[in-house]
Amino acid sequence: MKINWGTAIVLVFIGFISFILYFVVRMNTEKKYEHDLVTEGYYKKELAFQNEIDAEKNSKNLENNILIHTTIEGLVISFPKDKNSSDISGMVSLYRPSNKKLDFEIPISLSSSKMIIKDENIIEGRWNIIINWEYNDTSYLFKESFTY
Template structure:
């Protein structure tokens, strides 16, 4: 084989490889983004920092305990009669994310069942408010 045929074969092989690679990329359907509205969330990130600081300034920290039935989340005493939302974010699959609204009573303890959750890493995101003051806490947990 001559040099000309070898170079032509090399370029042809490269073109076939690139066309195949582009075809495989176009066929990819499951593209999981962290959030569908991440631009909007990024603009409000300073608010999240402020809410996290509010949670850090509480008289005691939020305690997350593992129980037989799931998670027991205990809030400080000054958070009673507040309301908010618990989000369980699954980094490996956005379709498995769970969001649970809550309202705290005098007990200040929430029980979150984990029986229906897949085993592995989750990110627990707590956001709550009381008297127009917002709080936010994010914790990595393993179920």
Template sequence: MNWGHKIIIVFVVFAVGILTLVTKSMRTKIDMVTKDYYAEELKYQQVLDGKKNAGTLSSPVLISQQSEGIAVTFPQELHGTGITGKIKFYRPSDAGMDVEMPLQLSSDGMLVINRQLFHKGNYLVKVQWENGGKPFYQEESFHIN
């Protein structure tokens, strides 16, 4: 085999490698943080205000795992008040595993979420609520076993 054939073989192998990389990259699923990223960015001042207001509470919102599900417990001073808002369990590795629901608290300021809605792994829990016209926001990492 002469050197001309070897150059052609190198070019063919290179072209096949590039086509393989392009094909794999086109098939890779890419999840954005949120679908409406720019609209969320415009509302970020509300998040900052909510974090500041949540810092004034006697204790943070507690999130724990129990046998019946994931328990979300609000501070004592918010029990029985008209809290409206939502909780989102954001799964960074797969947007299809995100869980979002409205806050529907019991009289003792607790929300229990069915464990069957979740897959094992890491979540970023974002709790956003309003009470007395003031926005509140809390965010924390949480691992579900």
């Protein structure tokens, strides 16, 4: 059987479309290819954006801001020493851009100016940390990206 050039072009198009559809279906159905790039409640967060800007400005105006570093124990968050640590309240949010199942939040409860997040809670890779804290009815916001 001899195939003319018109039939060959149609067969190539069908093969190419089948190839593309195979990968589209595979990427949408397999769990290992899930990548969440947007946080939950995106629009609700957008409405509170001005409060976030004000809190971030308050944080940048501090003489001593929050410091983050890693040790053998885990991630150490050092709050300003000129603030009374028992009056600091808020939330520490760790956000993993590549997998929202690894995201978690920890409430701030301090006995000293340092807070330690244990090593077993954080796996290697890129993380975004957001520390939303309050001291004497003033809100502060600290954001940073780091690789653990």
